[in-house]
């Protein structure tokens with residue numbers, strides 16, 4: 001994860017927490033990844049502890065952002081982003097496992 005000096009327009013979008021309305025210095029934003037004009041940010045508010053996962057798209061002079069509230073840390077997001085995708089075979093295996101009584105008993109023992 002790298003810290004970045006934020007371009008002015010991106011700073012404006014990412015320096016506000018819609019959950020507690022904190023702005024500016026109380027908001028910590030870290031870039032988690034980028035590809036082309038698209039950047040993924042983890043934005044955490046120090047005062048409320050809430051976090052947002054934001055995708056920011058820069059297209060010439062226009063900047064747009066979509067964010068979702070999350071309880072994931074930046075490290076958690078990076079770990080999830082770097083995992084392989086779930087395949088159809090994974091889904092079928094999970095479906096079959098939930099019909100297996102022995103599997104369910106083992107699963108309950110883990111709780």
Ligand SMILES: [Zn+2]
Pocket residue numbers: 017018019020021022045047048049050
């Ligand atoms: Zn907040």
